[in-house]
Amino acid sequence: MDPITPIGVIRSPRTELTNEWWGEITARIELDPQVFQPGATSGLTDYSHVEVVYAFHLSTRTCTADQHPRHNPSWPRTGILAQRAPNRPNHIGVTVCELVDVVAFSLTVRGLDALDGSPLLDVKPYLREFAPRGPVRQPDYTDELMRNYF
Amino acid sequence: MDPITPIGVIRSPRTELTNEWWGEITARIELDPQVFQPGATSGLTDYSHVEVVYAFHLSTRTCTADQHPRHNPSWPRTGILAQRAPNRPNHIGVTVCELVDVVAFSLTVRGLDALDGSPLLDVKPYLREFAPRGPVRQPDYTDELMRNYF
Numbered sequence: 001m002d003p004i005t006p007i008g009v010i011r012s013p014r015t016e017l018t019n020e021w022w023g024e025i026t027a028r029i030e031l032d033p034q035v036f037q038p039g040a041t042s043g044l045t046d047y048s049h050v051e052v053v054y055a056f057h058l059s060t061r062t063c064t065a066d067q068h069p070r071h072n073p074s075w076p077r078t079g080i081l082a083q084r085a086p087n088r089p090n091h092i093g094v095t096v097c098e099l100v101d102v103v104a105f106s107l108t109v110r111g112l113d114a115l116d117g118s119p120l121l122d123v124k125p126y127l128r129e130f131a132p133r134g135p136v137r138q139p140d141y142t143d144e145l146m147r148n149y150f
Numbered sequence: 151m152d153p154i155t156p157i158g159v160i161r162s163p164r165t166e167l168t169n170e171w172w173g174e175i176t177a178r179i180e181l182d183p184q185v186f187q188p189g190a191t192s193g194l195t196d197y198s199h200v201e202v203v204y205a206f207h208l209s210t211r212t213c214t215a216d217q218h219p220r221h222n223p224s225w226p227r228t229g230i231l232a233q234r235a236p237n238r239p240n241h242i243g244v245t246v247c248e249l250v251d252v253v254a255f256s257l258t259v260r261g262l263d264a265l266d267g268s269p270l271l272d273v274k275p276y277l278r279e280f281a282p283r284g285p286v287r288q289p290d291y292t293d294e295l296m297r298n299y300f
Contacts, residue, residue: 001205001269004154007239023283031231035239039216043228048287053203053242055151066189078193081181081273084280089157089185092203092272094244096282111283119151122242123231128286129296130234132246133173133261136278137198146279 006119007035008105010054015116017058017086019070022113023150027097029112029120031105041102049126050099052112055119056086063087075141093118096126111150156269157185158255160204165266167208167236169220172263173300177247179262179270181255191252199276200249202262205269206236213237225291243268246276261300 012027029052031040044050063080070085080088097111107123162177179202181190194200213230220235230238243264250258257273 001156001207002241004205004240004242006151035214036231037215039227039229040214041229041231042216043226043289044232046287046289047232048285049282051244053240053244055154057151064185064190065187066192076193077189079189079191081186081191082194082197082275084274084277088272090154090203090272091152092154094201094203094272094274096280098282098284121154122238122240122244124234124244125232125288126282126286127234127288127292127296129292129299130246131281132199132248132276133300134248135198136276137196138275138277139193139196142277142279146277149279150283 004121006121008032008120010112010114010118010120012114012116017115020148023111025112026100026108026110027112027114029107029109029123033105036105044099044125045102047099047125049096050109051094051096051124051126052109053122054093054114055121056091056093057118058115059086059091061087062089064089069145075145092121154271156271158182158270160264160268160270162264162266170298173261175262176250176258176260177262177264179257179259179273183255186255194249194275195252197249197275199246200259201244201246201274201276202259203272204243204264205271206241206243207268208265209236209241211237212239214239219295225295242271
């Protein structure tokens with residue numbers, strides 16, 4: 001496997017961990033000009049949404065078993081792979097957000113839940129064919145967990 | 151940024167690159183017992199779908215500008231970040247697929263577009279709140295591109 005290294009950085013007004021109201025946050029994705037050549041974002045504005053892959057760079061601990069989501073004992077202990085907490089093996093975040101604008105190597109996005117300075121690992125166009133095939137089922141407590149997230 | 155390393159491997163009946171009919175493919179995700187402790191997948195079967203992050207380990211070239219999708223000249227040249235081709239900076243794939251079963255450190259999934267032997271980087275539960283907020287727009291040629299993909 002080839003090494004995975006940052007290909008840019010995320011600039012966000014948010015600098016501290018929070019789990020509320022990411023939906024209206026506008027962030028800027030700055031692509032590394034050492035990595036990309038002109039044309040790398042050509043055609044991207046034909047898409048309304050992008051999938052952003054980034055590193056949880058402020059996550060220092062790693063859980064390899066189970067924990068209460070957000071360390072809140074009112075939610076059941078679940079495996080680290082059954083939650084999206086940052087303290088997972090491989091500190092990788094993946095979030096679909098709205099693409100607002102692209103100017104040269106700078107992308108403006110809305111609704112990206114990444115803290116300022118997060119290393120960028122990938123940007124992919126969102127295609128509706130990549131949505132879940134079949135009906136989605138998730139546990140009831142996630143209604144509360146996600147209520148004000150976006 | 152902490153190094154990103156494999157946390158398991160994907161076992162698939164498919165060993166060669168193809169862009170058709172991934173929807174009915176059943177694959178097995180084997181978590182690395184050196185990485186995880188019991189409990190790591192606890193509660194995962196409460197979810198119908200998982201988001202699998204893996205490495206395109208057979209991708210050797212890297213495009214940093216633009217190319218025809220699937221090298222097909224009948225589709226417009228677009229930036230590497232405006233397509234989901236494997237030959238991108240950081241060979242990372244992200245796909246939502248159906249979770250069929252979990253037995254200890256072995257997950258069975260349906261509709262995962264990863265070739266046999268792909269290094270696993272992450273598994274996340276799919277939450278409907280992480281779907282695109284707002285209507286999705288994508289270019290017309292993707293209808294043809296994606297027609298038989300899943």
